[in-house]
Amino acid sequence: MNVRDSEFVTGVLLGSGFQKASSEDKADVIIFNSCSVRKHAEDRLFSNISELKNLKKKKPGLIIGLMGCTAQAYKEKAIGRAPIIDFVCGPGNVHEIPAIIKKVAKSHRAIVATDKVDSPRPELFPKFRIEGLLAYVSISEGCNNYCSYCIVPYVRGRERSRDTTDIIKEVKDLASRGFKEIMLLGQNVNSYKYGFIQLLEKLNNVEGIEKIRFMTSHPKDVSRELFEAMHDLEKIDKRLHLPVQSGSDRILKLMNRGYTKDHYRKLVSMYKKLVPGGEITTDIIVGFPRETERDFKDTVRLVEKTQFDGAYIFKYSPRPPARSCKLKDDVPPEEKQRRLAVILDIQREMSRKKRRCV
Ligand code: 5AD
């Protein structure tokens, strides 16, 4: 999603007369695009921004901007944390960036633009795309699920689905420019308001496009119909990223995920049966508040049984204002690290065995 946003902003800027600089010290404007889903990314971001202090001293006219989810989460406080920032722009305001830069250059005063968190983006089609065969296409933005650990609904707003006709127009344009693969993006693509499967069926007919991927799927919203479509529609990639987060029903409930581990396991068996040759990957959080050794073992068991083709494993970090912040972050850091390492080991071993089988 952030790669697509950076590409979008680059396109908007090029369309407004800006040019790409060949290096950091030649640039008049430097924009950081940020992710706030985990604390680690946020800390790195602020230290990266601070590294520009010397450059800014040498070149006082340099404009430094912050966009993305951390911009939305921090608003003016981002400038408190890194005073060299000249503007802060939330994900809903990115189309305003050229105007913001011009204003900052004139007034030399910092600007905070974070008021459009719930608005649909204007249907702009900047021509610029990262070169290659694959293009990202956003189908929806925001999320209504409010998983208790997650900051996304607060920084990307409520879910807004783009019109099917606009998406198809964009994909046809991409096909005519030589792109062969499309990655459909949404925080929860399966809850696309105008029918995700119907969208896949329509995109499957776009001439010139050879492969269509999508992410991310939510276990409470995927269905037999989706798996059948993945099987039947020849251009749809067979891979499925289906974050489970935990194998303990107690923790899944505290996470507000809306499914049980049995439901998840049934989905996986259905997928494996209906989509032969598919590959399944997942996300897991270890050390969620109140996660006991028993809960953790449930996750280990689920990982062993499911035989994922890949897993991204994260240590829990509180992300205010997400609701889990009300629960004490009571799993010690060393224990989170141990749990992460245990699952990583199992997963590595499994991936190694799988590779040997093929
Ligand atoms: N702490 C740790 N991991 C998190 N994720 C989301 N929020 C948090 C958090 N507060 C992980 C989830 C999600 C992935 C994108 O990031 O596993 O699926």
Ligand code: SF4
């Ligand atoms: Fe966050 Fe849950 Fe929405 Fe994913 S589905 S973006 S984890 S709130």
